[in-house]
Amino acid sequence: ETGVTQTPRHLVMGMTNKKSLKCEQHLGHNAMYWYKQSAKKPLELMFVYNFKEQTENNSVPSRFSPECPNSSHLFLHLHTLQPEDSALYLCASSQGLDQPQHFGDGTRLSIL
Amino acid sequence: QKEVEQDPGPLSVPEGAIVSLNCTYSNSAFQYFMWYRQYSRKGPELLMYTYSSGNKEDGRFTAQVDKSSKYISLFIRDSQPSDSATYLCASQYNQGGKLIFGQGTELSVKP
Numbered sequence: 310e311t312g313v314t315q316t317p318r319h320l321v322m323g324m325t326n327k328k329s330l331k332c333e334q335h336l337g338h339n340a341m342y343w344y345k346q347s348a349k350k351p352l353e354l355m356f357v358y359n360f361k362e363q364t365e366n367n368s369v370p371s372r373f374s375p376e377c378p379n380s381s382h383l384f385l386h387l388h389t390l391q392p393e394d395s396a397l398y399l400c401a402s403s404q405g406l407d408q409p410q411h412f413g414d415g416t417r418l419s420i421l
Numbered sequence: 422q423k424e425v426e427q428d429p430g431p432l433s434v435p436e437g438a439i440v441s442l443n444c445t446y447s448n449s450a451f452q453y454f455m456w457y458r459q460y461s462r463k464g465p466e467l468l469m470y471t472y473s474s475g476n477k478e479d480g481r482f483t484a485q486v487d488k489s490s491k492y493i494s495l496f497i498r499d500s501q502p503s504d505s506a507t508y509l510c511a512s513q514y515n516q517g518g519k520l521i522f523g524q525g526t527e528l529s530v531k532p
Contacts, residue, residue: 313464349429351522352465352509365519399464409455410520412464 312336313413315400321419324390330416332383332400340406341383343375346397346415358383359406387418395420422447425512427523436532440497444510444523447491451521453513454486456495459525460506468508469495500530 313334322328334341343355357365358377372394374386383400397417401410427444434440442456453472457465469484471477477484485494493510507525 315464349524351423351425351524352511352520354519367519401464409467409470411467412457414462414464 312411313400313402315398315413315416317416318414319417319419321421322387322390323421324392326390327386327388329387330385330398330400330418332385332413334381334383334400334402334411334413336402336404336411338402338404338408338411339380340403340408341377341380342401342403342410343383343385344399344401344412346399348396352399356385357406364406390418390420392420394418423523424448424521425510425523427510427526429524429526431527431529433529433531434500436500436502436530438500438530440495440500440504440528440530442495442497442508442510442526442528444493445491446493446512446521448512448514449488449491450514451512452515453518454484454493455511455513455520456482456484456493457509457511458506459509465509502530502532505529 316331340359345353354367355369356375376384397415399415400413403410425446456469459465474488481498483496507527509525510523511520
């Protein structure tokens with residue numbers, strides 16, 4: 310079983326829809342992250358959770374709402390998204406904030 | 422100015438060649454440097470993790486950091502078609518700090 314699993318792998322939604330992205334890690338890590346990867350642009354950190362507590366919100370619009378119910382699961386709730394939000398959303402986890410991050414394979418999101 | 426700059430490529434080399442991938446960074450406070458490999462339709466995979474200046478070798482891969490010139494390099498010896506991927510460099514102020522990524526270099530190794 311892969312270390313960090315993201316579902317769904319692909320998602321197409323309209324601008325008025327509400328959907329959620331899910332991330333689950335099987336590595337026993339304590340920190341989890343959401344990143345956005347757009348074409349030809351660097352990965353952008355969105356949110357960081359450590360022991361279920363949010364430690365960083367990188368000025369992300371409120372239409373993205375993270376949730377971390379426990380150290381193994383991380384969600385990203387989406388509502389009223391814009392076309393520029395189309396991207397690959399990557400989840401990562403690490404043993405601690407000072408340890409290397411391990412990434413999932415991402416959810417490819419397309420906003421119509 | 423971007424904090425970490427990387428030539429996006431694409432870079433195409435024949436099998437067996439030595440590949441040199443490079444990044445520059447602007448902030449001298451960066452202490453930790455990483456290289457990730459990302460295959461198509463996959464997430465980034467950590468290849469190398471180094472602290473401060475110097476070299477680190479792992480099999481066919483060597484990571485090099487020159488803090489005096491703010492230059493990060495990844496060398497791949499005896500390159501293989503399976504090395505074809507996008508390579509991302511990343512820097513960090515301190516352990517536990519935010520990772521700052523370059524935009525990635527696309528590498529193609531031709532048989």
